[in-house]
Amino acid sequence: MALSSRYEPHALEEKWQKIWAEKGSFDCDVDSSKPKYFLMEMFPYPSGNIHMGHVRNYSIGDVMARFRRLQGYNVLHPIGWDAFGLPAENAAIKNNTHPGKWTYANIANMRTQLQRMGYSYDWRREVATCRPEYYRWEQEFFLKCLEKGLVYRKKAAQNWCPSCHTVLANEQVIDGKCWRCDSNVEQKDLTQWFFRITAYADELLADLKKLEAGWPARVLTMQNNWIGRSTGAEIAFKLEGAEDVEIRVFSTRADTLFGVTFMTLAPEHPLAEQLIAGRENEEEIRAFIEKTRNMDRLDRQSETLEKEGVFTGAYCINPFTGDRVPVWLGNFVLAEYGTGAVMAVPAHDQRDFEFAKKYGIDLKVVVSPEGQELDPAQMTEAYTEPGFLVNSGEFTGMPNVEGKEAITKKLDETGKGRATVNYRLRDWNLSRQRYWGAPIPVVYCEKCGVQPVKQEDLPVLLPLDVKTCEDGRSPLPDTPSFVETTCPCCGGPARRETDTMDTFVESSWYFARYTAARKEDGAFDMEALKYFMPVDQYIGGVEHAILHLLYSRFFTKMLRDFGYFPADLDEPFKNLLTQGMVLLGGSKMSKSKGNIVDPDAMVKRFGADTVRLFCLFAAPPERDFDWSDAGIEGSFRFVSRVWRMFAEMQDILKPVAACSDLSETSDAAIRDLRRWEHSTAKKVGEDIAERNQFNTAIAAIMELCNAVNQHREALSATEEGRMALSSAMSTILVMLCPFTPHMCEEVWQALGHEDSMDDVRWPEWNEEALKRDVVTIVVQVNGKLRGKVEVPAGSANDVVEQAALAEPSVQNHIEGKAVRKVIVVPGKLVNVVVG
């Protein structure tokens, strides 16, 4: 079959997509005879159409998947749909349809779009999280959590998004706003279900070390900060006049215990009520508490918030000094962190210092710099540097760092406190007051209380015959057929939980479900998990650095401990690539701004191969890149040029393997082309496998094409020249295959190869072929480039040195000066030092 001189991608792309699907080219099953490679991209939310961000994400993944296949790996490359969630409900309300209908229609459309891109997925393993066959397993996990105490119900102030009518996890509140709709988040007291993610805080933190080799540093840092471990001491202050009541504080500065001059509690602190009852200014204090509680979360957490407080009239007792310590309430103390109470040391904490100045509270210096005495009256700011303890009883004179340990130890020995660790990480609120999500499998019984649904009654199906409410509220509480049930314990009438699970629950384990996606009698298949897990390469946006990636790590550890996962599977994702965004005109593409580049339109114009190639060539994958119409035209020109080269040379090219021509030859042009061919195979392989540098890999292939064009005419004339060209052109084709698979398959077939690209292996470069007869040596004088000399490869240093010194331009620059030193870097460079 002859290749037409013009490259026309559309028909051939469709043809090969069909062939791959029919052959099952990308189907992957457990095969212990081959090394596995599990690669996946973050699955999309079925919003309607794929956008350029998806195309970039999945093109990066597909290049890596196809490359690993060429290397002989058994590659698992699955895809699915993160199909529960708010936009479906909103769209359903707007278009007067059902969220499920909307979602499944979008999935159908986007599946076609992905297939048109030629991505090499094992479609048999496709999952959609809104299907009962999927979410029933997470209902099972929930019940297991309940049994093990890793999920619990708690009433507390929650992040409430008034526009989405639901609570949000801490991770979903960005700058005080809803991560989805940007509304200001309010605080609301609600009883909600929580995953006890804090039970894994230590392991989640410690195991970040295991990810250092494969995860970007900044993601590790972000998780580290989010978990926010701080070590310190919990210290008990007895309440004056009520010796059985203790106020416990958490402090990282136990060394300053002797310097405490007041105590501040959060207005929400459980003891507040008891402290203020019956005080003469009780009304005033209550007003303060109310004011603080009602404050907008954003305002309360803002840096500029005026620090305010009110004295309760109560005192507590410093456990070491016996001092009376006045107890205040402060608007800056957070009820949720530590114990909700702070011991204040104004001499050594800037915030306490400012508060004390404002309300006229004394300072007591307990840490001084060496050989210096601090005068509280003269201080303009807190002294927070290291120093030596003063005014600290038996601890006076110690360096404060040692003092911290000594005081903590003494606290422990005397039962007045203990060393402890605090985390910033909160438990994960998983309840959502929304319809389109997985039902939480519990019921409420008047007699028996909260009861788990029986395992054999799973799944609790989300009813589909409901009408979504106009105002966005969940219709579930008003759906008697769903709500009304019987108690699994006593059989009496009971009510179902109408909250659904956060959609991040579904995405916390989908990677593992891929390994046995169609299994009906269990969530996972242990053999498949053992073979495929962990995911060797995960690819997605950095916006999930905390949310999804932290939750998935938590689920992996939890499911491991439940016995669902292999006992040695601690982390789900071995390597993580966080890809940058695709911008247009310097800003994020968005429908509302109207600055969108539609992938479908680009595929129509240039074909999928060009779109894929351009996304990888435009920038390194981690970086944001600005879409450029001129740029994609350049990529189209390159693909067309490669096509044309094959079309023009078709008569002389033989169907040989890549890097196959190694026959002895004295032809310098053949040796030169062969060196290009083999060094490119080496570089491109390393760029893809070790550095994720697809842009430079493509650039190197372009260079090889340029080299072929240079030698083409001369080499076409002889049989050995035609062999060299054939080998080089095969190498180009195999190396391009991960990027532009359709074009490569078509050309490969047209060249008369009996095998298909499915059976081809990545070219193996040959050390011999890389060798040069003559090398160019750069000559510097005093570090400045002054000339170049050619010497036989492997020349002795003194030979190279003589040749360099003999160079006329070098002579000019050393003339009349003394040569002090000559540095020879073999095969590369000579530097003549004169002075």
Place this chain on the structure above:
RNA sequence: GCCGGAAUGGUGGAAUUGGUAGACGCAGCGGACUCAAAAUCCGCCGCUCGCAAGAGCUUGUGGGUUCAAGUCCCACUUCCGGUACCA
């Protein structure tokens, strides 16, 4: 404030272990082909001075180490991201 990351031509970006800065593209300029255009092919393309040969300068700024620095060290500037009354 703290923690990360970045800064290289007109432009996207290369330079892998300290060893030719600007690979490969894009844009631009000149030429060939064409009646013309598109497509394609060939050539030029960091800045300054110079007719040229050539010389000098150049990787955010200022210092340093080194025969040699985009790369290492110190100080700083700007930008991006994360995080923050966290006790």
